[in-house]
Amino acid sequence: xxxxxxxxxxxxxxxxxxxxxxxxxxxxxGGTMIGAMTAEPSGLIYMVAGxxxxxxxxxxxxxxxxxxxxxxxxxxxxxxSWTISDDQKTITFKLKPNLTWADGHPLTSADxxxxxxxxxxxxxxSPYASDYQLVKKAETPDAFTFKVSYDQAYAPALDxxxxxxxxxxxxxxxxxxxxxxxxxxxxxxxxxxxxVWKNGExxxxxxxxxxxxxxxxxxxxxxxxxxxxxxxxxxLMADNIDTMGLDPIKYSRIIPxxxxxxxxxxxxxxxxxxxxxxxFNLKHKPFDDIRVRKAINYAIDKQEIIDGVYLGxxxxxxxxxxxxxxxxxxxxxxxxxxxxxAKALLKEAGFIDTNSDGILERDGKPFAFxxxxxxxxxxxxxAVLIQRRLKDIGIDVKIRAIxxxxxxxxxxxxxxxxxxxxxxxxxLDPDQYSIWHSSQQxxxxxxxxxxxxxxxxxxLEQGRTELDPDKRMNIYHEFAKVLLEDCPIVYLSAxxxxxxxxKRIQGIVDPIPPAGVGYDSHKWYIPEPLRRNEISAx
Amino acid sequence: xxxxxxxxxxxxPLALAGFIIILTIFLLAMLAPVISPxxxxxxxxxxxxxxxxxxxxxGTDGLGRDVLSRMLHGxxxxxxxxxxxxxxxxxxxxxxxxxxxxYRGWVDTLIMRLVDIMLSIPSFFLILAVIAFxxxxxxxxxxxxxxxxxxxxxxxxxxxxxxxAEREFVQASRTLGAKDMRLIFTHLLPNSLTPIIVSAVLGVxxxxxxxxxxxxxxxxxxxxxxxxGNILTDGKExxxxxxxxxxxxxxxILITVLGYNLLGEGLRDALDPRSGSNR
Numbered sequence: 001x002x003x004x005x006x007x008x009x010x011x012x013x014x015x016x017x018x019x020x021x022x023x024x025x026x027x028x029x030g031g032t033m034i035g036a037m038t039a040e041p042s043g044l045i046y047m048v049a050g051x052x053x054x055x056x057x058x059x060x061x062x063x064x065x066x067x068x069x070x071x072x073x074x075x076x077x078x079x080x081s082w083t084i085s086d087d088q089k090t091i092t093f094k095l096k097p098n099l100t101w102a103d104g105h106p107l108t109s110a111d112x113x114x115x116x117x118x119x120x121x122x123x124x125x126s127p128y129a130s131d132y133q134l135v136k137k138a139e140t141p142d143a144f145t146f147k148v149s150y151d152q153a154y155a156p157a158l159d160x161x162x163x164x165x166x167x168x169x170x171x172x173x174x175x176x177x178x179x180x181x182x183x184x185x186x187x188x189x190x191x192x193x194x195x196v197w198k199n200g201e202x203x204x205x206x207x208x209x210x211x212x213x214x215x216x217x218x219x220x221x222x223x224x225x226x227x228x229x230x231x232x233x234x235x236l237m238a239d240n241i242d243t244m245g246l247d248p249i250k251y252s253r254i255i256p257x258x259x260x261x262x263x264x265x266x267x268x269x270x271x272x273x274x275x276x277x278x279x280f281n282l283k284h285k286p287f288d289d290i291r292v293r294k295a296i297n298y299a300i301d302k303q304e305i306i307d308g309v310y311l312g313x314x315x316x317x318x319x320x321x322x323x324x325x326x327x328x329x330x331x332x333x334x335x336x337x338x339x340x341x342a343k344a345l346l347k348e349a350g351f352i353d354t355n356s357d358g359i360l361e362r363d364g365k366p367f368a369f370x371x372x373x374x375x376x377x378x379x380x381x382x383a384v385l386i387q388r389r390l391k392d393i394g395i396d397v398k399i400r401a402i403x404x405x406x407x408x409x410x411x412x413x414x415x416x417x418x419x420x421x422x423x424x425x426x427x428l429d430p431d432q433y434s435i436w437h438s439s440q441q442x443x444x445x446x447x448x449x450x451x452x453x454x455x456x457x458x459x460l461e462q463g464r465t466e467l468d469p470d471k472r473m474n475i476y477h478e479f480a481k482v483l484l485e486d487c488p489i490v491y492l493s494a495x496x497x498x499x500x501x502x503k504r505i506q507g508i509v510d511p512i513p514p515a516g517v518g519y520d521s522h523k524w525y526i527p528e529p530l531r532r533n534e535i536s537a538x
Numbered sequence: 539x540x541x542x543x544x545x546x547x548x549x550x551p552l553a554l555a556g557f558i559i560i561l562t563i564f565l566l567a568m569l570a571p572v573i574s575p576x577x578x579x580x581x582x583x584x585x586x587x588x589x590x591x592x593x594x595x596x597g598t599d600g601l602g603r604d605v606l607s608r609m610l611h612g613x614x615x616x617x618x619x620x621x622x623x624x625x626x627x628x629x630x631x632x633x634x635x636x637x638x639x640x641y642r643g644w645v646d647t648l649i650m651r652l653v654d655i656m657l658s659i660p661s662f663f664l665i666l667a668v669i670a671f672x673x674x675x676x677x678x679x680x681x682x683x684x685x686x687x688x689x690x691x692x693x694x695x696x697x698x699x700x701x702x703a704e705r706e707f708v709q710a711s712r713t714l715g716a717k718d719m720r721l722i723f724t725h726l727l728p729n730s731l732t733p734i735i736v737s738a739v740l741g742v743x744x745x746x747x748x749x750x751x752x753x754x755x756x757x758x759x760x761x762x763x764x765x766x767g768n769i770l771t772d773g774k775e776x777x778x779x780x781x782x783x784x785x786x787x788x789x790x791i792l793i794t795v796l797g798y799n800l801l802g803e804g805l806r807d808a809l810d811p812r813s814g815s816n817r
Contacts, residue, residue, distance in 0.1 A: 247775075249776060254776070304583055377772075385583075388762075400673065400674070
């Protein structure tokens with residue numbers, strides 16, 4: 001009843017139905033593409049904002065020295081070429097000729113040097129500073145050359161230079177990076193520039209005619225700020241936005257059941273570079289006992305989580321890397337679901353149900369703990385499935401879902417938790433020093449589970465200084481093996497990234513390259529017959 | 539309350555309707571373990587988000603749990619929270635209102651200013667703030683709702699005490715040497731019961747709403763325990779598709795709150811001589 005009314009209210013006007021989205025059109029410039037995001041960026045200087053909303057917009061405006069191509073190899077972005085010295089400690093970047101900022105000012109190596117100084121400045125307090133602090137010396141022999149030297153060879157160095165968005169020195173010099181108006185009125189060098197930012201409503205980008213990489217096809221990118229996911233989906237159904245990320249239920253249940261949506265939307269599915277896990281606070285008893293951690297791992301049915309929560313749109317993993325990439329150790333297999341083995345391990349660790357209440361005890365204390373997670377439906381559901389499986393083997397689990405900001409400040413930063421269900425989104429370099437190295441346990445740092453394993457520490461240190469790709473791969477395969485054996489976390493699933501895109505957006509690389517569906521988006525185009533009326537686009 | 543008063547109250551058709559609604563919901567909630575077709579926490583990943591059918595009368599939720607069973611068990615939580623929270627707020631309200639109305643003077647000033655301060659804070663936000671510092675659980679929710687909604691009762695009781703204290707039978711009793719406690723418990727309080735009962739019944743309605751609101755925001759009853767509020771949250775995401783997850787808990791909250799309001803209003807009409815005379 002309700003569903004009928006809602007869909008009827010959102011039927012597009014009949015004129016739109018006559019558009020033929022199946023036809024092939026030649027690439028043409030112009031048009032407006034409308035997207036949506038749930039959170040508004042705090043600013044567009046990514047090194048300060050450090051949030052995904054900021055990155056999503058800023059990456060259209062700024063360039064880095066390097067970028068990843070379709071097959072995830074590094075290529076020049078602002079840099080035309082780069083050379084690595086024989087001792088592997090110095091990298092020399094050559095910039096492309098005649099680079100300019102969107103305001104016409106030339107872009108030179110001085111801007112790069114300025115950006116590096118800014119990111120390592122203590123006053124900037126950038127969460128990404130650590131990579132760049134390892135640079136011992138940076139210099140600019142001429143306007144097109146930027147040279148950095150490290151104390152010792154640093155394997156993730158090149159990757160790090162693909163992550164640093166270069167900012168214009170002539171506009172930012174002498175300004176306080178935290179309060180500068182530039183964060184809301186940026187001038188960049190990439191395909192787009194900021195047009196209008198309506199607070200809480202939308203951010204409009206238009207094509208940068210002076211783009212260092214040549215012109216993009218689509219004229220305007222509008223990103224609407226719609227905090228609620230279901231409201232976003234209503235807007236997608238009403239054809240008021242062109243693209244959004246989907247959850248498994250929308251992807252495999254709702255859209256397929258609606259022919260009018262299927263007719264207008266292309267759906268994309270790609271394995272993301274992220275995974276969901278259950279992490280133990282290793283400083284709390286009894287999680288310091290490897291038998292307990294393993295028992296819990298055996299007791300959790302990961303396939304059930306993938307089927308029930310992700311509707312099959314996930315993969316069971318055994319190493320903290322995207323399956324199928326060179327860093328992922330294919331020889332490892334996940335802990336199978338085996339309740340009997342779990343019970344035996346717990347018995348070995350001294351947990352016995354002495355009072356026949358169904359809950360195990362050790363030293364008179366029942367085995368009970370709390371799983372905390374942020375308010376993310378998939379994670380909450382996973383926690384409920386885990387809770388049930390652990391009850392089967394005699395562990396009493398409580399679940400608590402907490403809003404993100406207080407989740408981080410009150411529980412993660414203070415280490416005041418037993419078990420978390422969370423996810424890691426990973427970069428392309430295999431270095432995971434900041435997540436697993438024992439030195440990274442200060443409040444706010446990423447090793448909040450308190451993992452401390454000298455073997456892992458050594459492997460991580462080796463991996464950072466080894467530049468030979470094959471040797472480096474072996475190091476990370478060994479790292480994943482030790483990690484799996486030691487079981488500081490339980491891998492739950494690597495989920496697929498699911499995207500809906502209106503069929504009016506054409507030129508999307510097919511099949512999806514390793515770099516993802518968003519790759520080469522400057523070549524996307526909207527054929528004139530398929531465009532919205534300009535009024536409805538606003 | 540005397541039998542004829544109850545009779546009078548229930549002769550009011552609205553009050554009778556409210557009473558029947560509440561009674562039905564109570565019976566359903568009490569019998570939940572017996573009449574639920576399924577275990578409310580029983581997960582079935584092969585039956586996710588099924589629509590209403592003969593097998594699942596109210597469909598299933600995002601983990602394949604039977605919505606009808608969860609609704610019945612959730613009803614227990616909602617009603618329990620409503621009753622206990624109102625019990626707490628009424629007890630506090632009577633105590634403070636009696637103190638203020640009986641002793642007057644600085645005690646009255648102090649308590650009434652406290653009431654003013656509490657009333658000046660929007661109660662839902664106060665509750666949100668308090669819950670954010672505590673662990674959300676049924677017990678905490680009941681206590682917090684109780685501790686933040688006693689002000690109305692305090693004012694009522696104080697006003698009743700102030701007016702009753704001037705009446706002849708109280709004055710007479712006082713002259714005959716009755717002690718404070720005797721005056722309060724045998725004369726003042728029993729004669730103030732009417733407005734207290736009415737306000738308590740209406741209070742249950744707002745406590746049920748409050749609990750649903752908190753659970754909807756994820757600050758109330760925690761998974762896997764069901765309550766109408768958190769079934770509604772689960773449904774929010776799929777409202778265009780799985781309407782049964784929004785409709786049924788929404789209706790349950792609506793009907794319960796309506797029931798309590800009808801009963802409360804009806805009782806007021808029946809028991810209060812000032813408003814009852816014109817019926």
